[in-house]
Amino acid sequence: MDASAFQLESKLGEIKEESQETYRQLRLTLMEYEEKIKEKDSELEEMKKMEEMQLKEKDQQVEEVNNEYSKLAQQLSELKFEMEGLQTKISLLKTEGGETSDTDTRVTLKRSQSIQRRNSMEETPTMGGESSSPDSPVSPSGSELRLVLLGRTGAGRRAAGNTILGREEFGAQASPSAVTQRSVRREGEVCGRRLVLVDTPDWFCPGLSLEEIRQDVGLCVHLSAPGPHAFLLVIPVEPSKEEERGVLERMEEMFGEGCWGHTVILFTHDDSLKEQSIEEFLQAGSQDLQEVVEKCGRRYHVLNIKDRTHDTQVPELLEKIEEMVSGNRESFYCSLTYQEAEVQIREMEKRIQKKKVENKQREERVRKERFERELQESLKEKDVVIQNLNGEITILKERITDLERQLEEERDEEKKKELEEKLNAERVKREEMMKDLDVFKEEKENEKKEMVKKHKQEIEEIMEKFEGEARVDAERNLMKIVLPELQTNIMMFSTKMKTEFRKQIKEKDTQIEEKDRQMKEKDRQIERLKAAFQMGSEVHLQFNRWMEELSREMVIAE
Numbered sequence: 001m002d003a004s005a006f007q008l009e010s011k012l013g014e015i016k017e018e019s020q021e022t023y024r025q026l027r028l029t030l031m032e033y034e035e036k037i038k039e040k041d042s043e044l045e046e047m048k049k050m051e052e053m054q055l056k057e058k059d060q061q062v063e064e065v066n067n068e069y070s071k072l073a074q075q076l077s078e079l080k081f082e083m084e085g086l087q088t089k090i091s092l093l094k095t096e097g098g099e100t101s102d103t104d105t106r107v108t109l110k111r112s113q114s115i116q117r118r119n120s121m122e123e124t125p126t127m128g129g130e131s132s133s134p135d136s137p138v139s140p141s142g143s144e145l146r147l148v149l150l151g152r153t154g155a156g157r158r159a160a161g162n163t164i165l166g167r168e169e170f171g172a173q174a175s176p177s178a179v180t181q182r183s184v185r186r187e188g189e190v191c192g193r194r195l196v197l198v199d200t201p202d203w204f205c206p207g208l209s210l211e212e213i214r215q216d217v218g219l220c221v222h223l224s225a226p227g228p229h230a231f232l233l234v235i236p237v238e239p240s241k242e243e244e245r246g247v248l249e250r251m252e253e254m255f256g257e258g259c260w261g262h263t264v265i266l267f268t269h270d271d272s273l274k275e276q277s278i279e280e281f282l283q284a285g286s287q288d289l290q291e292v293v294e295k296c297g298r299r300y301h302v303l304n305i306k307d308r309t310h311d312t313q314v315p316e317l318l319e320k321i322e323e324m325v326s327g328n329r330e331s332f333y334c335s336l337t338y339q340e341a342e343v344q345i346r347e348m349e350k351r352i353q354k355k356k357v358e359n360k361q362r363e364e365r366v367r368k369e370r371f372e373r374e375l376q377e378s379l380k381e382k383d384v385v386i387q388n389l390n391g392e393i394t395i396l397k398e399r400i401t402d403l404e405r406q407l408e409e410e411r412d413e414e415k416k417k418e419l420e421e422k423l424n425a426e427r428v429k430r431e432e433m434m435k436d437l438d439v440f441k442e443e444k445e446n447e448k449k450e451m452v453k454k455h456k457q458e459i460e461e462i463m464e465k466f467e468g469e470a471r472v473d474a475e476r477n478l479m480k481i482v483l484p485e486l487q488t489n490i491m492m493f494s495t496k497m498k499t500e501f502r503k504q505i506k507e508k509d510t511q512i513e514e515k516d517r518q519m520k521e522k523d524r525q526i527e528r529l530k531a532a533f534q535m536g537s538e539v540h541l542q543f544n545r546w547m548e549e550l551s552r553e554m555v556i557a558e
Helices: 002-095 102-122 157-165 210-223 247-255 257-262 278-284 287-295 313-327 335-409 413-478 484-557
Strands: 145-151 184-190 193-199 230-236 263-269 300-304
Touching: 002 413, 002 484, 145 157, 145 313, 157 184, 157 193, 157 230, 157 263, 157 300, 157 313, 230 247, 230 257, 230 287, 230 313, 247 257, 247 287, 257 263, 263 287, 263 313, 278 287, 300 313, 335 413
Parallel strands: 145 193, 145 230, 230 263, 263 300
Antiparallel strands: 184 193
């Protein structure tokens, strides 16, 4: 009996060693599983960094495209300026009979203009029906006078233009407050000379965007090329509504300070000056109005837009304009100044675009910080749950070990059966805890993937929105291009950039697919580890069967 008991104890010791070895292997397997999870976390971090680098590269590409567009637009502006200069020289040469000397041309032109002004002053001014239509032949003795009408909505710009031309060209006289949507050019012969009038929208309206102003300024440049002789700032003679506020700043923003030397204020009224003079109106006017008058060198003219029987008011206006033109160093407001005004508006657009970029970067930074904060909080919660489960599993393992030790020491069949039931219950509980641990780890992994995916989608939405705005702004800037060759080059460049961009996106998609394949391989490895863990559970079942056989042999031995 002693030998049999010794053999049983020896066999029990071997079984215990095998069981402990199995537990060690299972623990190593669990540690390897945790290492695999850490490796996956590292891979996700690397993918996140790669995505951020890709976004930065896309930002750089967009910036490069915008720079190329700006360079092309600048080259186009330079070409347009050179073409306008050549057109001006050709016009001067044609006017003076083809002389080649620029100096002689300017001197002769000034003499011709002086003679024409004197002739126009000596002639009896004609109004109304004597004004020709835009298609009427121009008098050979008369030179062209280009005027641009400026002013707020309701100031009477259209009515003033109709009064100057002597006919209805800018809409009905009964509706002087009609809104002009874009600049309009009208021509006619007044007082023996060719007259060009350009009516503009309300550029002083606070609600008008800089892009709309810039586009219409460009249209006004085209309609009054090579440049207007005078700006007619239309202001109604009526109680002050503070409409003059901001006129100084907006005029200088659009045309620069040099515009005041070419500006005449046109006070419009409908018989409202019968009881007071214009001087009394100015004295009672606002400080802003007086500043505008001083800026113009106190050049102003009163125009009755209701009663056109005053045959002298239009000739007197033209005489004041001719006097101003003869006193200026340049006979007309050159297109170079127009371009400087357009450059100023572009600078304002650049500041707005810069602010948009800063807002976009700030929004992206806030989303990124929120994403990282939520991710860290979620991971901390999952880590706490996993730590608690690991602690409970450790406690269960210790209890199982104690029960096994008690089972070896206990000889009483009833006590042994009770211990075995407790052992089985603890094992079932441990398996449930292991399942819960797997579920929590899987939830942690899925939540992490979902948050990374959500963050990536948000970044892509921001980038798509920003690229769309940049593309729309670039296309708007290119709408003014009139040279087909440059348009073709820009389209070819844009197509090339889009093709390269699609190619890069395709390469990135291939890399992401490769990463997905690697992740799936890692998942298969984890499944194999789980299978190994399941084999460990089968070893425990084998251990239970050995314990039962051992118990039966001990009973037989007794």
